[in-house]
Amino acid sequence: MNPLPILYYGVPSGCSFGSIVALEWLGEPYALSRIEMPEVVTSAQFRRINPVGETPALMDEHGAVVTESMAILNHIAARGRERGLGYAQGSRDFDRLNRMLAYLNTSFFNAFAPLWYVLEHEVTDAEREALVNYGRAKVEKVHAELEAMIGEGPWLLGEQRSIADAYFIGIARWTRYHDVVDRSDYPKLQRLYEALEADPAVKFAHAIEDQTPAVSSGGFRGEIALAQTLPRLAQAA
Known part of the structure; x- marks a missing residue:
């Protein structure tokens, strides 16, 4: 089984919420990693993912990390052009x-x-x-x-x-x-x-943040602890 992209999302109420919604709209398999703010997001462990100590961050299938909402959303949009999430560069x-x-x-x-x-x-x-x-x-x-x-x-x-x-x-x-x-x-x-x-993806993102039963209409495959994601990062380095 190929590794899944992992979105590190911040709680409470991080701007990473939008990246969860976008991944749901994309429909491709992905996992989530919950990052408590400010405790975990500023930790030495998470700074290995993002030295700035901020969410969101997205680890791709190969262990490479993209940070900053605008970069992550454009990354998702490029993968979702057929779904209308993004457009050809230069258009x-x-x-x-x-x-x-x-x-x-x-x-x-x-x-x-x-x-x-x-x-x-x-x-x-x-x-x-x-x-x-x-x-x-x-x-x-x-x-x-x-x-x-x-x-x-x-x-x-x-x-x-x-x-x-x-x-x-x-x-x-x-x-x-x-x-x-x-x-x-x-x-x-x-x-x-x-x-x-009213959108199912937005309702899903709210439920994920609130840790209530969340029904994915996209490709969500579960949550993974921060520590468990670090070995893949080491292999990609």
């Missing part, structure tokens, strides 16, 4: 997809950073107020920008679902922790969010 659709991924990976993701800082660090009341106000302004701004960027189609790029939608839902759900924006003020984004939350 207009490829450029549109990369533009959307880049926006989500920088502006949309980064807008939540001040709010996460408040949750994860000891701050004074004055610092908390300043950071929350700053975060609220950033999150409102990127929601307005994204609402203006997308058209009337059901997905971020129009009529065709793509890996950008998978990445979007992994970040957009963070509003449940940070009550700073009313998504109903952005009807296109609200429609997209609701459609994705």
Whole structure:
């Protein structure tokens, strides 16, 4: 039996959520490795997988590792062109997809950073107020920008679902922790969010994170502990 690709995903609520969804949409066999944050993700063991100490990371069938969400999602998209997940490099659709991924990976993701800082660090009341106000302004701004960027189609790029939608839902759900924006003020984004939350792959990713019964409609073949994946990395080195 050939080794499976392994996605290292971070909990709680890591942005690696989108890569789980994308792998489900791809439909090819894969395994998952659960990485607790911040304890395990910053450990010496995991830094052998990703020296930066961040998830997601994807080990391929040969033991080579790809890190960073945008790189992993493009890797999955290249394998899923027949399923409409990606496009030929150099095409207009490829450029549109990369533009959307880049926006989500920088502006949309980064807008939540001040709010996460408040949750994860000891701050004074004055610092908390300043950071929350700053975060609220950033999150409102990127929601307005994204609402203006997308058209009337059901997905971020129009009529065709793509890996950008998978990445979007992994970040957009963070509003449940940070009550700073009313998504109903952005009807296109609200429609997209609701459609994705109803998707079997998204429900599966939620169940995986929550450690509740998870039903895969893709190629999920089980979970594997971090330590058990390291020998393959050594062989690939």
